[in-house]
Amino acid sequence: MTARPAAARQAARLEAAMHAAVTQVITALPMLGAEEAIAAMEAAVPITVKGPARFLEELAAHMAAHPGALTSGDSRCPPVLLRLIHLLHEAGHPVVRPACARCGTIRTDLRQLREEGRICGTCDARSRKNGTCGRCGATGVQIVAKRPEGGICHRCYRRDPQVVEECRECGRVRHPAVRLPDGGALCVGCWKQPQHTCVSCGRTAAAALLAEEGAYCHLCYDQHRRPLRLCGRCGKMGKIRRNAHDDQPDLCGNCYRGPERTCSRCGRVRPCVRITSDEPICHTCYARDERPRTTCARCQRDMPVQTYWPIGPVCQGCYTAIVRSPAACAHCHQPHPLIGRDANGAGICGPCAGHDIDFTCRQCRRSGYPYGHGRCAYCVLADKVTALLTGPDGAVAPELQPLAEAFARVHLPFTAIRWIRQSPSAKILTHLVAENRPITHDLLDELPPTRNLHYIRQALVQTGVLPQRDEDLERLLAWLEHHLADKPIEHANLVRPFLHWSLLRRARSRVQRRAFPASIGRQLRRRIMIALDLLAWIDQQGTTLAELGQDDVDRWLDEEQTQRRNSARYFLTWTADRGLSRRLTVPAIPRQEPADLLDDDQRWRLLQRCLTDDTLPIGVRAAGALVLLFGLQLQRIRHLSADQITEKGGHTYLTAGRHPVLLPPRLGALIRELAAQPPPRLMIAHRPDIRWLFPGRIPGRPLDLTSLTTQLNRHGISARPARNGALAALASDLPAEILADLLGLHLNTAVRWVTYARRDWTDYLASRATEQEQVMPSQAHAQTPRSADQ
Incomplete structure (x- = not known):
């Protein structure tokens, strides 16, 4: 007899709480209908939850005390309000989602409530008291489990015998990443994230969003579905990392760097950690002073520890150098990152050192170059290149296949991945692919002529997609x-x-x-x-x-x-x-006469420095010597190639004009050394058929004229006075025809230089003769008394 009245009271309480909450929400958002508000409430507080009326009453009370709770972005609110705000935001209503009060991350599960507001699980874990691991002895680490010897850190926990088990697929004993229905486990290297067909691009990949219309991959979600807003600092449309609150504007991911405080170490106002303590510290000071430092086993410097390997503790720089430079193991003779040493001091891989560290890509089985999710950077780059060059029809155009193959041959896949993600040139390439038109020079000419467009054009020419022009x-x-x-x-x-x-x-x-x-x-x-x-x-x-x-x-x-x-x-x-x-x-x-001429003393002094000073860059030495000795134009020098250098009878010849020129021994050795230099490692490499002596950073092009001029000026060599001085000296000794043939000058230019040099020499001789005539009478007059005395 008492069950029905109790149930009736619960139903009446739930109805009253729902009415109060809906009234508060409609008051805050007048454009929201009652039915839509009730649906949002039911989604935020499911009826199956025990005691839903309590959550609704808490929501109504909070909104009554804080009328602007839906738009203030304040995280000091009940959890039900967080879920409601996210539901209203996804429906397109003008609400502001609260963020973590410490890191600024926008999440629905801000479970821990502190004085400054709710914080996420990551910040909550960081705020816990750090301790000393009872197994590895590391200090200042997060204790994640208790064992008989004491608390253990996360790294020891992942290798703990009570936690690890045999992987059902690869058979290795590792930390389980996912549990199978039959009770077995898969490690992180064998577990494959569920694949879905993206409804936007049609690609089969891991889903970033499962919507009513279907799944969206991460690339399409970031480009199309993820909402964009105007950043209050840089003024650009982007994905907001921290919502506006108080007097602080919305900040995008490029502008937000965490909460700013006055660093207790350097005194600068910068993004800091430990902001709730009395001693906040910026990221630079933290990396320099707070991270555990020890002697790196590879470089022998006292550096913050990145990881512990069989060779010992390794810093971040050495970690990157080793995993990105696989070499032959001394035991198994297979190319792997050498993270250990045998008794003879030879480098060995992780399995041979008895350590469960394997850098083999689960997709291509290449060892080294780890990037994430068990795959190497080359496989990740291949996926990103495919996504970059895939047109609206869902396929890579056949004409762009040479460009895709060039990306597959890059020396540094990490640089190429970063280029695809951040470079304005990659955005131009995305625009060209989205046009779904044949890529021609005319199509590129329709875009604003920028430096990035010039790079894309040269990359397409270098790979054979566009013809040379x-x-x-x-x-x-x-x-x-x-x-x-x-x-x-x-x-x-x-x-x-x-x-x-x-x-x-x-x-x-x-x-x-x-x-x-x-x-x-x-x-x-x-x-x-x-x-x-x-x-x-x-x-x-x-x-x-x-x-x-x-x-x-x-x-x-x-x-x-x-x-x-x-x-x-x-x-x-x-x-x-x-x-x-x-x-x-x-x-x-x-026509102007040469105004700036380097005199012979200065010219020979600079030439001697170019030929003997090993501290100068070899490119500066070679270019400077060619200007100072032969008066070559920098435009001609930058286009020199290794094919223009010949050796005959133990001598070195350079064909800068119409005929080979014999180089002095020191200059010949310098030019040969320059030609033997390996080409720079570019993302799109230079063609092997042209070996520039002065290669540039743009595929298929030599060093830019402005860059070469700047390098010479930086080391005290001004090209125009040096060239004028060299041409004047050569023109005073050589006929115009020979000068034109050797240096590739126009005959009229050579004639003008010869005329100028010899006229200047004639004026010099005339002035010297006049001086002698003025000196001779005085000498004769000075000698007459002595003759008389004699």
Whole structure:
């Protein structure tokens, strides 16, 4: 007789609690309907939970005391409110999810309530008192289990005989990662995460989200499903790591580095650990002072311990070096990371050292290069490359297969993985694949001409996806279109044909006749800029190009004291030939005599330093010696290859011009050493058929001209004065024809240098003769008294 009244009282209490909670939620979110609020309550507090009315009453009471609890982001709230906020957030309602009061991580299971708010399990474990492991003796570690000898740390727990058991698949005795239905266990290397077909990209992979419409892989979830908001610090749309609270804005993953406090060691305001104690410490000071330090068994330095191996404690740097450099084991003769030593001091792998450490990839069986989940970095890179190059049709385009194969041959897979994840160049490649159009130079020209686009273009050319072309000239077209975006249409209609039919036509013709590389793209861009400057000035004067007179041109030239505007003669000549303007005269820039010449003493001193100073980089020594001795242009030097070096009769020859030049013994040895240097390890390697003496960081390209100039200037070698001094010295001794053949100069250029050098030498002899004539009478006058005395 008392059961029904008790049940009725429970039902009435539950109904009243539900009504109170729904009323508070609808008051805070007026756009939320009653039915949707009740459904959210039932999802946050299932009816099957014992005493659901208590949770609803607690929720209603808290929201009555804190009306803004749904939008404040304060984690000092009941657990039911946390679940409700996450459900409303997934439904698209404007609520703010509370984060861990210590690390800022947004989670639904903030179980521990502290004075500053709720904290996650990780922060709760860190806040517990650290101790000394009774098995390995490590101090300052987290005690995770009790044993007869005392508490043991996590590392000893994973090797504890009471915990480990035989893996059902590989047979190794390891810590179980998952329990099978029949009671058996699988280790972390054999356990495979359940695979699902992604409803977005169609790829079969581990699921990051199981929604009503299906599963989403991690890549599609991060790109499409995970909500993006505006970061309050960097101003970019991104995934918010910490929600706004008090006067602090939303912070994305790139901006958030943990709670900021004043470090008790260095005194700087930085992200700190131990923020609840009286002595917060920043990450730098913690790594330097707090982590256990001991002598590394490999480098013999006192460093924080990364792990303990059979060879002894190992620091982080040595750990990375060993696992990424597998070598032949002295016992099994198989390539493995050598983490132990035998009695003779030879390196041996983990199994041979009797230690249960195996770095074999469970997918490709390669040893070393561990990355995560039992796989090596090469397998992870292959998956990421496939995801990067997969188009909307769910397959990698056949034309991109050479690029995928180039990624598979990289020397450092970790660098390639980081490049795919972070580089703006990878985002450009993603955009090109998403276009689902044939990848051509024209498609790339539609994008803004940036440095990252230039790298992607050269990588595609290097791997054979795109044909080779003269980038110095051809990318002028894309540069012009993006530069004319904000210019008047009438100016663009004049400048486009000027570039296409005048400047580029002549430049391409000259490139075909040139025997040696030249860079004229900057010169052509300058002429375009001068033409646009003149057209803008004409508009400001309220006239037209057809009405432009000679006095107007002279006035425009006089406004700027430099001779830069004299390049407008190319544009005005072109417009006059087509009847667009009058025949106007712009004075040509007079040919200048060499202004900066390095005298012979300074030049020989620098040359001696390049040939003998081993502290200088070998590239700086070789380039500096070629400039100081032969006066070669840096543009010519950077394009030198190993094929231009020949040896005959014990001598070294360099073909910098039309004929080989005999190099002095020291310079020849230096050039041979430079040619024997291994190429730099790039993500996309240089082609093996071209061995640049000065390789660059862009695939298939030599060192950038600006970089080479900067390196020489950094070591006290100014290229222009050094080249002028060398050419003046050579021109004073060699005829113009020989000078042009040896150095690859134009004959007119060689003639001008010879004329300048010999005229300068003649003036020098004339001045010396005048000095002698002035000295001789004084000497004769001084000798006359002595003759008389005699």
